[in-house]
Amino acid sequence: MPIEEGxxxxxxxSAQGFFNSADLLTVISNNxxxxxxxxxxxxxxxxxxxxxxxxLLKRSNLTKIQNKRALLSPSEGTEEHIS
Numbered sequence: 281m282p283i284e285e286g287x288x289x290x291x292x293x294s295a296q297g298f299f300n301s302a303d304l305l306t307v308i309s310n311n312x313x314x315x316x317x318x319x320x321x322x323x324x325x326x327x328x329x330x331x332x333x334x335x336l337l338k339r340s341n342l343t344k345i346q347n348k349r350a351l352l353s354p355s356e357g358t359e360e361h362i363s
Contacts (some may be wrong), residue, residue, distance in 0.1 A: 283310050283333060288345040295341035300324050305342065 289305045296303060304320025316327045336342045 283301070283307055283315055283330065285310060289337075289342040290345055292341050295336065306347075 285307055288309045289307075291299050291305055296319035299305065299319055300323040302318040302321060302323040304354050305317050306320070306348050307315055307317050308325075310330065313330060315330055315333050317327070318325045333342070337344070
C-alpha cells in the first residue's frame with residue numbers, strides 16, 4: 281500500500297506508548313525512503329523509514345483511516361439507478 285502525504289492512521293493501544301500516547305498519525309512527507317509525520321492533539325512529530333512504517337501497518341499497529349470524501353463518492357464500477 282503506498283503511503284501518501286496527508287494520509288491519516290489510527291495508532292493501536294499497544295503502540296501508543298511509542299508515539300507520546302497519541303492516537304492519530306498524519307503523514308506530511310514521503311520521499312520514498314523516509315516518512316515524516318505529525319501526531320494528533322499536538323503531541324509531536326517525527327520521521328521513520330518507509331520500511332518500518334510498512335512493518336507497523338502489517339502488524340496492525342497502524343490502521344489507515346479512510347477519507348470521508350472517498351466513502352461518500354460511489355465507486356467507479358457500481359452505478360445505481362433510481363426508478
